[in-house]
Structure formats: C-alpha cells, structure tokens
Amino acid sequence: MSTAREDALDIFLYALKASRVEPAMERRLVCRDGVMEIDGHRYVLGGYERLVLIAIGKAAHTMATPFLWRVGDVRERFEGIIVGPEDEAAPSQGFRVYRGGHPSPNAGSMEAAADVLRTLQALTERDLVVFLISGGGSALMERFLEPGVSLETIAATHKALVESGAPIAAINAVRKHLSAVKGGRLAVAAAPAEQLTIFVSDVPAGELDALSSGPTFPDRSSVEDVYRIAKEYGLEERLPVEIGKKITERTLGETPKEDDAIFARSQWVVLLDSASLEDAGAERARELGWHVEIDNHCDDWSAERAVEYLMGRLGEMRRLRERVCLLSAGEVTVQVPRGATGRGGRNQHFALIASEQIAGSDVVVLSGGSDGIDGNSSAAGALVDGKTQARAEEIGYPVSAALAAFDGHTLLEQLDDTIMTGPTGNNLRDLRVLLAP
Numbered sequence: 225m226s227t228a229r230e231d232a233l234d235i236f237l238y239a240l241k242a243s244r245v246e247p248a249m250e251r252r253l254v255c256r257d258g259v260m261e262i263d264g265h266r267y268v269l270g271g272y273e274r275l276v277l278i279a280i281g282k283a284a285h286t287m288a289t290p291f292l293w294r295v296g297d298v299r300e301r302f303e304g305i306i307v308g309p310e311d312e313a314a315p316s317q318g319f320r321v322y323r324g325g326h327p328s329p330n331a332g333s334m335e336a337a338a339d340v341l342r343t344l345q346a347l348t349e350r351d352l353v354v355f356l357i358s359g360g361g362s363a364l365m366e367r368f369l370e371p372g373v374s375l376e377t378i379a380a381t382h383k384a385l386v387e388s389g390a391p392i393a394a395i396n397a398v399r400k401h402l403s404a405v406k407g408g409r410l411a412v413a414a415a416p417a418e419q420l421t422i423f424v425s426d427v428p429a430g431e432l433d434a435l436s437s438g439p440t441f442p443d444r445s446s447v448e449d450v451y452r453i454a455k456e457y458g459l460e461e462r463l464p465v466e467i468g469k470k471i472t473e474r475t476l477g478e479t480p481k482e483d484d485a486i487f488a489r490s491q492w493v494v495l496l497d498s499a500s501l502e503d504a505g506a507e508r509a510r511e512l513g514w515h516v517e518i519d520n521h522c523d524d525w526s527a528e529r530a531v532e533y534l535m536g537r538l539g540e541m542r543r544l545r546e547r548v549c550l551l552s553a554g555e556v557t558v559q560v561p562r563g564a565t566g567r568g569g570r571n572q573h574f575a576l577i578a579s580e581q582i583a584g585s586d587v588v589v590l591s592g593g594s595d596g597i598d599g600n601s602s603a604a605g606a607l608v609d610g611k612t613q614a615r616a617e618e619i620g621y622p623v624s625a626a627l628a629a630f631d632g633h634t635l636l637e638q639l640d641d642t643i644m645t646g647p648t649g650n651n652l653r654d655l656r657v658l659l660a661p
C-alpha cells in the first residue's frame with residue numbers, strides 16, 4: 225500500500241494532468257465549415273476581414289496551439305501576438321512572440337504591450353479578435369498610462385504590490401488604474417472589432433476582472449477602491465515615490481465599466497478554473513481510498529490563518545473517521561518584509577507553517593501551484609509531514625528561521641520536501657492536500 229506522502233503527491237499530479245488546457249480546448253471549441261463555436265457563441269470566420277489572435281499569460285502558448293489546431297484550415301488566416309513566460313517558437317508566420325517578465329515586468333513585457341496596442345488600434349468593425357487570457361499576464365505585458373515611467377519604476381511597483389500581502393483582486397485593482405493595457409483597456413483599443421475572450425482562470429470565481437488585471441473585461445473596481453486598498457496595505461510607503469504620489473494626490477483616472485458601449489461586441493468564456501483541479505483531486509483521492517472533503521473558505525486568507533483553519537477542519541474530520549483527505553483550492557497571501565532576500569513562495573511558506581503544527585503526527589500536508597512555479601523559486605510547492613520540523617533542526621536551519629527570512633525554498637530543497645514539476649504551461653491557482661491516515 226502506498227504511503228500518505230505518496231498519495232498526496234499522486235493526488236496533486238493527477239489533478240494537474242486532468243486539468244490540462246489542450247483537452248479542454250478540444251472539448252469546448254468546435255469549428256466546422258468555417259463556423260467557430262464555443263459555449264453557444266458562433267462566429268462565421270469567412271465573414272471577417274482580419275482574424276487576430278492575442279494570447280497573454282502563463283498559458284499563452286498552451287492555449288494558442290490547440291486553438292489554432294481546432295480552427296483547422298482557417299488557421300492560415302489568423303495572425304497575432306503571443307506573450308508568455310518562456311522562449312517558444314511562433315506557431316506560424318503571421319505571429320510575433322514575446323517573452324515577458326514574471327513576477328515583475330521586463331523589457332519584453334513593455335515591447336509586447338506596445339505591439340499589442342498598435343495591432344489592436346488598427347482593427348475595424350469588419351475584424352474579429354480572439355483573446356486567450358491566463359494568469360501572469362499582469363507582469364508579462366505592461367505599459368503604464370503615464371508616459372515616460374521607467375521600466376525600473378514599473379518593476380518596483382509590481383514587486384511592492386505582490387509583496388504587500390494584499391489579495392490578488394486588490395493588487396490588480398491598483399495595477400488596472402495605473403496601466404494602459406489592463407482594466408478593459410485592450411477592449412477599448414480593439415473596438416469596434418468583434419471580440420471573444422477565452423480564459424484559463426487563476427482568480428476566484430466571479431472575479432474575471434482580476435484575471436491578469438482584466439485587459440478585455442469591464443472593471444468592477446474604482447479609483448476609490450485603489451485609495452482604500454493603498455491605505456489598508458500601507459502601499460504609499462512601499463511604492464516608488466512617483467507612483468505613491470499619484471495615490472496620495474488622488475490623480476488616477478477611472479477604467480471602463482460594464483455599461484460602457486465598447487463592450488457591446490464582446491463575449492467572454494471560461495475554459496478552465498480551479499474547480500477542475502479540486503474535482504480531479506477529489507476523484508483521485510477517492511480512488512486511493514480516502515474520504516474527501518473540499519473546503520475553499522480560506523481562499524485569499526493569510527497563510528497563517530489558512531493553516532490554522534484547515535488544520536482545525538482536518539481535526540474535525542478525523543474525529544469522525546479514518547483516512548480523511550481535505551482539499552482546498554485557491555491562494556493564500558503572504559506579506560514579505562521589505563528587503564527580504566529569501567527564496568520561496570506562498571505554497572512553500574504555507575507548507576512550512578503547517579509543518580510546525582503537524583510535528584510528531586502522521587498528518588501530511590501538500591501545497592502546490594498549478595503553474596509549477598512558486599514565487600521566486602523553481603519549485604511548484606512542497607510536501608511536508610510530521611518529521612519535517614525535526615529534520616530541519618537536525619540540519620541546523622530551523623523552520624522558524626526559514627519562515628522569518630521568507631526562505632522556505634532553501635530549507636525545503638535541502639530536506640527534499642519540494643515538489644518539482646517545472647513550468648506546466650497552465651495556471652489554475654493552487655491546490656492544498658491534507659491527509660490524515
């Protein structure tokens with residue numbers, strides 16, 4: 225019989241495999257006799273003068289490839305731009321590929337933004353643009369509204385936001401109001417063309433305007449939200465001075481909202497989200513003989529609070545029966561002290577906090593990101609058990625020290641407790657697997 229550690233890893237890897245983009249595109253996107261259809265939205269491709277595809281995000285290439293394959297012969301008529309995190313070849317001659325920066329924008333992010341805006345602004349009402357949007361796009365493509373802001377300031381702004389401890393919707397509310405390519409502004413650039421956006425979502429259900437900062441979606445956040453968020457998370461002290469000033473002086477402009485006429489020819493479809501991860505994880509856990517519950521209440525909570533909550537839930541389940549498995553999808557937040565230089569991310573941080581709580585017990589805790597990259601490390605996440613804390617003591621790097629330095633990866637790598645998948649070309653948020661035999 226397999227061990228609880230082996231099962232936790234099996235459940236996570238199965239969930240990743242079952243949630244791949246390619247089969248999802250194959251199931252949902254149909255193209256017959258030049259008519260493309262997805263979720264009841266039909267497009268007679270021969271009726272458009274230009275067919276443009278813009279793919280942005282960590283899953284840009286993995287979405288673009290099956291999309292072009294599904295449209296069959298019409299693929300020759302598609303032209304466009306792919307903005308992803310890796311160096312990959314263009315799918316055909318009419319495509320330009322950019323490698324953007326993540327978690328902070330780089331020169332490629334800026335070049336991509338300029339090219340995307342130029343391309344969209346040339347479209348007319350006779351054209352169709354299909355956007356393929358996945359998470360990570362906020363950094364992979366960027367240009368600030370204010371002209372002349374340096375790449376260094378832009379990157380420092382992103383870093384300050386990501387490390388602020390704010391949930392993704394709040395971080396992206398700020399980004400949207402600073403950027404020329406977020407908060408519906410790509411939809412503005414593409415109007416009056418017909419627009420279809422297909423999402424691979426790494427944000428909570430119902431918050432599509434936060435996905436890669438909603439470049440094609442009506443923004444639900446307002447400038448007033450930005451000023452409130454800045455206060456709540458102390459952003460004015462964290463942000464570069466010239467950006468912080470825009471907030472203190474309240475000079476930000478509003479983004480396009482739901483009733484804006486520019487969205488009259490837009491449709492949006494979610495291809496995959498974290499529900500796919502948790503459903504597949506639950507299926508596999510049951511096959512392995514575990515009694516499963518899914519609990520996402522702690523989505524967007526701080527890592528400390530989420531550990532406490534999930535350990536409490538696991539304890540309740542365990543009082544009723546043996547072999548219990550608690551699954552939780554979503555993300556936790558971490559507030560990184562300014563100047564911290566450790567390696568890691570929210571998943572490894574969560575796992576290390578959990579390792580202190582399960583020390584000496586038979587409980588196993590896994591926390592992993594579906595994109596395969598946790599924070600600034602090369603791991604997807606970590607898998608800890610009742611011996612992790614003691615093993616850390618033995619090698620002279622206590623868990624508490626690694627947590628304080630936000631250096632979870634360095635410790636977990638030495639303990640061989642990291643999960644290494646490599647970048648998955650997907651991005652559906654994180655999955656936590658807690659097993660009590």
Ligand SMILES: O=C(O)C(=O)CO
Nearest residue numbers: 359360361362435436
């Ligand atoms: O905004 C981003 O880039 C995210 O990863 C969330 O979608």
